Amino acid sequence: MTTSDKKHKTWTDEERLELASKLDAELDEYINNLEKKSYTEGWPEDRWEQEMEKHPFFMKKAPEPGEELSPLMEGLQQLKYGEDDNTPEELANNYKEDGNFNYKYKKYRLAILSYTEGIRTKCSDNDLMAQLYNNRAAAHLMLRNYRSCLNDCKLALKLKPNYKKALNRAAICCFHIKDYDQCIDLCDRLLDEFSVDLEVSNLKSQAIAARERLKRDKRKQDRLEKKLNKEEDELISIIQSRGVHLELIEGKRSPDLKDLEPQVPQIAQSRVHLDAQNKLIWPVMILYPEVQQTDFIQNFHEDTLLMEQLEELFNEPPEWDSQKRYTPQNVNVYFEGKDKCSLHKVNLCYSLGKILQDRRFIVRGGTPAFLIFVKSSEAEKRYLDNY
DSSP: OOHHHHHTOOOOHHHHHHHHHHHHHHHHHHHHTSOOOOOOSSOOTTTHHHHHHHSTTTOSSOOOTTOOOOHHHHHHHHHHHOTTTSOHHHHHHHHHHHHHHHHHTTOHHHHHHHHHHHHHTOOSOHHHHHHHHHHHHHHHHHTTOHHHHHHHHHHHHHHSTTOHHHHHHHHHHHHHTTOHHHHHHHHHHHHHHSOOOHHHHHHHHHHHHHHHHHHHHHHHHHHHHHHHHHHHHHHHHHHHHTTOOBOOOTTOSSOOGGGGSOSSGGGTTOOOEEOTTSOEEEEEEEEETTTTEEEEEEEEETTSBHHHHHHHHTSSOOTTOTTOOOOGGGEEEEEEOTTSSOEEEOOTTSBHHHHHTSTTOOBBTTBOEEEEEETTOHHHHHHHHHO
16 A cells, blocks of 8 residues: 555544544543642632622722732732832823812812822923812812812912913802902903903903992991991990999900990890980899899889889799798898998989999999898898808
């Protein structure tokens, strides 16, 4: 048989099946003789979901600060943020992209952090740095951090003087912080350097109107303060002309309204004032030492007799006076002297104004005070003995 005949041998079906069986047997023998080893580099069956979540291609959320990173994630971060692998310009761009991504999904605080990291690179590309300041200003504006936004806009404009977005945001911030003059100047600059913008024109009009309202309110406030100062001077002058002695705050030589402010919360809003006829209306405190009770008379006219006020006060017996001992005819009224070491009896037929003119009487905290005792009671005797 020639070589040509061997090359073109025709196989029968039986011969093919026999050869296939032989090859299968040899392959099975080879596999069975291989060394048995367990695969240890894959994900364990009981933790494959947690391991998958750590993989940067499959994770559903970014790692939290301080959280352990997978080696692959660390490598990717090093590629993107490593100073050895990136120029300052590349780093700044990477942080800008992160900030833009967070801003797009309304994560403005995270965006601010990203833009800040980009600014810290201090790259030499002024245009890129201006964009970082401007973008951070945009995030601050969304959080209504108007002053921070304005500061970033100014930094962006130093690097890029005709930066329209920064100029526009700066004008908006100035409006919100009520710096209307600067807002109008920025609007004029925008309208001069760029095409007419309806929003900028409206903002300028609002700023002009708000500035006029502010000036008007300031004039109104100034007039009110002048009026109040005049009324204060008039009130102090009338009190002094009545011969009323006021206790002054330590170190002061002349009285003012602070010396007339009641120190008791119940009458804090009832400071001495004038009626239409320039008569004094006082808040008055009534003390009952025996029963440890107090009354407050918010408006005691200086021309009202003390007896009249007591008749009104005791028109109905107080709840704490079960024995009905406190009546205008059955009480004595006293006031403390200037040194608080003496008690002085009051004539009930005198008006409040006349009582306050007593040279021994001193008004403390803008509130005249009186002590009331049942006549000839043990409490009255005890108090008088102690002074």
